Amino acid sequence: xxxxxxxxxxxxxxxxxxxxxxxxxxxxxxxxxxxxxxxxxxxxxxxxxxxxxxxxxxxxxxxxxxxxxxxxxxxxxxxxxxxxxxxxxxxxxxxxxxxxxxxxxxxxxxxxxxxxxxxxxxxxxxxxxxxxxxxxxxxxxxxxxxxxxxxxxxxxxxxxxxx
Numbered sequence: 589x590x591x592x593x594x595x596x597x598x599x600x601x602x603x604x605x606x607x608x609x610x611x612x613x614x615x616x617x618x619x620x621x622x623x624x625x626x627x628x629x630x631x632x633x634x635x636x637x638x639x640x641x642x643x644x645x646x647x648x649x650x651x652x653x654x655x656x657x658x659x660x661x662x663x664x665x666x667x668x669x670x671x672x673x674x675x676x677x678x679x680x681x682x683x684x685x686x687x688x689x690x691x692x693x694x695x696x697x698x699x700x701x702x703x704x705x706x707x708x709x710x711x712x713x714x715x716x717x718x719x720x721x722x723x724x725x726x727x728x729x730x731x732x733x734x735x736x737x738x739x740x741x742x743x744x745x746x747x748x749x750x751x
Contacts, residue, residue, distance in 0.1 A: 590651075590693040594702050597646030597661055602639040605646065608659045608685025609635050615723050631672050635663065635683045645710065647702045649686070649695045658686035660699035662707060662715065673718030673745045675737060680707060681716045684725070696725065700732050708750045715748045 597605065609632050613621050627633045639661075640646075646661025662680035665671045673681045682703055686695050707715050717734065719726050720743045734746035 590690065590695070592649045592651055592657060592690070592693075592695055592698070594647050594649050594698055596706075597640070597648050597659060599640045601646070601648055601656075601659070602636060604648065604656050605639055605659055605661060605685075606636045609633075609683065611685035611687060612683055615720070615725065634665070634669070634671055635661075643680070645680075645703070645706050647699055647706070649690070649699055651690075657690040658684070658695045658699055660684040660696075660703045662703060671718070672743065673716045675714070675716045675745060675747055678712075679714050679716050679747070680712055681718070683717070696728055697732065700728070704732070704748065704750060713749065713751050715750060717746050718743050719746060 606627055609627065610621070613632055627636070641663065643664045644661060646659055648656050649658040651657050660682055662682040664678065664680050665674050667677055671681050684696055684699055704715060717729065719729060726744070729746050732748065734748040736744045737747045738745040
């Protein structure tokens, strides 16, 4: 496993989290969704707009030189402004992004576990997420206890029970 550490995300991490939204949107090898178009898409931009709201929580993975290489965070969305993986008000939706060179090295799993622990401590009973069909992270989510609760032509909504 690669050498990395995890720390809580803070208000100064907003730009890096936006980078990770772009990484998450470009999960396919050779994908080239430009940063401006990803973040201008309301479905993706909602994950970072106004970071860090009071209920926002996240974690950032750092390499051995303390450079950020990945992040996972969650936000609460309302039924009037649902996100891609919205299941209900009061159920935080997480998003995770890892730089390509750090994928398949345990970073995503460690981020996911740290964030789930944080959500549990904060009193949440479930976490939700959205994943495109074919995304290699789908298996990671299943192995960490997420189950598909809804599906569309191009993506699944998954939920993990925390208690």
